[in-house]
Amino acid sequence: MSTVPLLDLKAQYATIRDEIQEAINRVIETQYFILGPEVQALEEEVAAYSQCEYGIGVSSGTDALLVALMALEIGPGHEVITTPYTFFATAGCIARVGAKPIFVDIDPATYNMDPALIEAAITPRTKAIIPVHLFGQMADMDPIMEVANRHGLFVIEDAAQAIGSEYKGRRAGSMGHLGCFSFFPSKNLGGFGDGGMVVTNDPDLAQRVNILRKHGAQPKYHHKFVGGNFRLDAIQAAVLRVKLKYLDEWTAGRQRNADRYRMFFSEWLGTDSTDSPGRSVIVSQPSPVTTRHIYNQFVIRCARRDELMAHLKAQGIGCEVYYPLPLHLQECFTDLGYDLGDFPVSEHAAQETLALPIYPELTEEQQQTVVDAIAAFYETPTEA
Numbered sequence: 001m002s003t004v005p006l007l008d009l010k011a012q013y014a015t016i017r018d019e020i021q022e023a024i025n026r027v028i029e030t031q032y033f034i035l036g037p038e039v040q041a042l043e044e045e046v047a048a049y050s051q052c053e054y055g056i057g058v059s060s061g062t063d064a065l066l067v068a069l070m071a072l073e074i075g076p077g078h079e080v081i082t083t084p085y086t087f088f089a090t091a092g093c094i095a096r097v098g099a100k101p102i103f104v105d106i107d108p109a110t111y112n113m114d115p116a117l118i119e120a121a122i123t124p125r126t127k128a129i130i131p132v133h134l135f136g137q138m139a140d141m142d143p144i145m146e147v148a149n150r151h152g153l154f155v156i157e158d159a160a161q162a163i164g165s166e167y168k169g170r171r172a173g174s175m176g177h178l179g180c181f182s183f184f185p186s187k188n189l190g191g192f193g194d195g196g197m198v199v200t201n202d203p204d205l206a207q208r209v210n211i212l213r214k215h216g217a218q219p220k221y222h223h224k225f226v227g228g229n230f231r232l233d234a235i236q237a238a239v240l241r242v243k244l245k246y247l248d249e250w251t252a253g254r255q256r257n258a259d260r261y262r263m264f265f266s267e268w269l270g271t272d273s274t275d276s277p278g279r280s281v282i283v284s285q286p287s288p289v290t291t292r293h294i295y296n297q298f299v300i301r302c303a304r305r306d307e308l309m310a311h312l313k314a315q316g317i318g319c320e321v322y323y324p325l326p327l328h329l330q331e332c333f334t335d336l337g338y339d340l341g342d343f344p345v346s347e348h349a350a351q352e353t354l355a356l357p358i359y360p361e362l363t364e365e366q367q368q369t370v371v372d373a374i375a376a377f378y379e380t381p382t383e384a
């Protein structure tokens with residue numbers, strides 16, 4: 001059976017196996033496993049890659065968000081504005097520090113927070129905004145920074161899916177007060193386990209994050225703040241340093257694959273498959289503010305999405321829904337008092353979006369297989 005996985009990490013590993021093993025062995029020989037020179041080198045490299053002065057390696061993307069909120073002293077009595085259409089960690093961390101997540105709906109074309117809705121959500125308790133650069137495409141940062149600056153709010157960029165993505169030439173993580181990356185294996189720069197990084201251009205915030213990731217101790221055993229163990233492992237850093245050298249090449253592969261999907265879809269759907277209502281499948285163009293889309297995911301909107309997904313999976317084609325239930329409707333957030341209908345654009349997206357395989361090693365034939373299978377699904381008359 002011609003299978004097309006959603007992601008094929010083995011294909012990528014095969015191309016860099018020797019280099020990775022050498023890097024891991026280097027760490028093993030030193031027996032220096034937590035922070036240390038490998039982590040520091042990665043911090044410098046990722047900060048430079050992201051147009052930031054400082055990088056602080058942490059234990060995951062989730063912990064990057066958590067420690068960023070802690071560094072800004074956000075806690076009980078505070079509100080943080082974010083999007084309900086994101087991975088759970090974005091809002092989970094707000095709740096974990098004791099603050100209240102306040103959601104605003106998304107732009108249907110990009111799935112990112114709609115900046116026009118922020119101002120109405122601001123109260124005297126609002127401390128920060130967390131825009132998410134979803135699927136590798138930038139949130140509209142200029143109006144977000146403008147409203148934040150006007151109200152004296154912090155901005156934390158959740159750039160977990162967007163390392164190297166650009167907004168009008170500026171890199172993800174470099175525009176807010178703090179930026180957060182994830183090195184979860186399925187992210188564009190993925191480790192061999194959990195990992196993350198906070199980036200910033202503010203030396204004081206960099207220092208605070210650095211202290212907080214080591215239980216708030218400075219010097220050792222003298223605790224300035226209550227922090228946690230949010231440290232990055234040296235083995236992860238060594239792996240990530242090898243992979244960072246290939247990231248631009250892999251991003252170019254994802255971009256080529258995205259262009260190829262657009263071409264195959266328009267061959268099937270006719271001249272303009274983009275954003276025309278009444279279509280069974282809509283393939284969006286990247287937003288013009290995103291001058292470099294890194295395609296952590298390639299997401300289409302489709303009618304009868306769940307049936308299509310079952311059809312593709314039955315043929316060995318990997319696909320996934322990001323995300324089936326917006327965060328304002330999650331059981332754990334019942335206390336926030338939101339209802340179905342509060343964020344219709346997010347709710348609608350949750351029913352229609354489908355992520356297709358987009359990893360760099362995907363072949364043209366595999367992509368044609370995916371698009372042919374989707375076309376066959378819609379061209380088969382329904383039983384009902």
Ligand SMILES: *Cc1c(COP(=O)(O)O)cnc(C)c1O
Pocket residue numbers: 060061062063086087089090132158160161182183184194195196
């Ligand atoms: C992956 C992800 C995170 C969390 O990162 P982990 O490394 O898995 O903890 C946070 N936010 C978004 C948008 C993500 O995609």
